[in-house]
Amino acid sequence: MKNQLYILVLFAVGLFSCELDNYDAPTASISGRFVDAQTGELVEQDLIDGTVIQLAEHGYDPVGLQYLIVKNDGTFENKLLFENMYTVQPVRGNFYPLDEQVVKIASGTTLDFEVTPYLRIVNPQITYSNGIVTATFSIEQTGAANVRKIGLFAHPNPVVGQPVQVYSVENDLNRDVTEDEVFTIEIDVINNSSIFGKYNDFFFRIGAIANAAESKYNYVSAERITL
Numbered sequence: 001m002k003n004q005l006y007i008l009v010l011f012a013v014g015l016f017s018c019e020l021d022n023y024d025a026p027t028a029s030i031s032g033r034f035v036d037a038q039t040g041e042l043v044e045q046d047l048i049d050g051t052v053i054q055l056a057e058h059g060y061d062p063v064g065l066q067y068l069i070v071k072n073d074g075t076f077e078n079k080l081l082f083e084n085m086y087t088v089q090p091v092r093g094n095f096y097p098l099d100e101q102v103v104k105i106a107s108g109t110t111l112d113f114e115v116t117p118y119l120r121i122v123n124p125q126i127t128y129s130n131g132i133v134t135a136t137f138s139i140e141q142t143g144a145a146n147v148r149k150i151g152l153f154a155h156p157n158p159v160v161g162q163p164v165q166v167y168s169v170e171n172d173l174n175r176d177v178t179e180d181e182v183f184t185i186e187i188d189v190i191n192n193s194s195i196f197g198k199y200n201d202f203f204f205r206i207g208a209i210a211n212a213a214e215s216k217y218n219y220v221s222a223e224r225i226t227l
Helices: 002-021 190-196
Strands: 028-036 052-057 066-069 075-081 084-091 101-105 113-115 119-129 132-141 147-155 167-175 183-188 201-210 223-226
Touching: 028 101, 066 075, 119 201, 119 223, 132 147, 132 201, 147 183, 167 183, 167 190, 183 190
Parallel strands: 028 113
Antiparallel strands: 028 075, 052 066, 052 084, 084 101, 119 132, 132 183, 147 167, 147 201, 201 223
């Protein structure tokens, strides 16, 4: 009798579990870009600790937030969402904050964000000669926030940035700059052969960060250099 009761309990639990798992698979997706509202160019990001998109699906109380990571080139995509209304807001960005918006996310939804980056890297050039990698560039301030720091970052992977680097040089500024001011940062490859001797090719990326709350580095695209 006890054995029969035990089997019935297991059978009931199995049926209950099947009911809980009997949901349709997610069929909605969202993709898009972060675009500089003035230049139309992609606003590049850090892949780690960079901009994320906060998603709050409607119809639930309390609401469990979802976070969508933005790629280092300024694009994003998520193909594992349920079709519904969502409150969407980018947070922790390297641009002036955006208001939240309500979006119907269904199959193939696209959403571009037009933003104003805290800083723009202007006329960037990276050269390699006599064991020295040299970056020159100017900076455009787009608002009240001045420039906290500038940097040149190196890594064997193109997702290089301040959080992803094997070697970097960063210089504190903490001041306003003008667009005709040219900055130079150098990395001595020869005297750091224990790092740069491990690979033939490295990616170098110029960045600058503004004096703004929770600001992140603004970048240009990483440049591949054969050492």
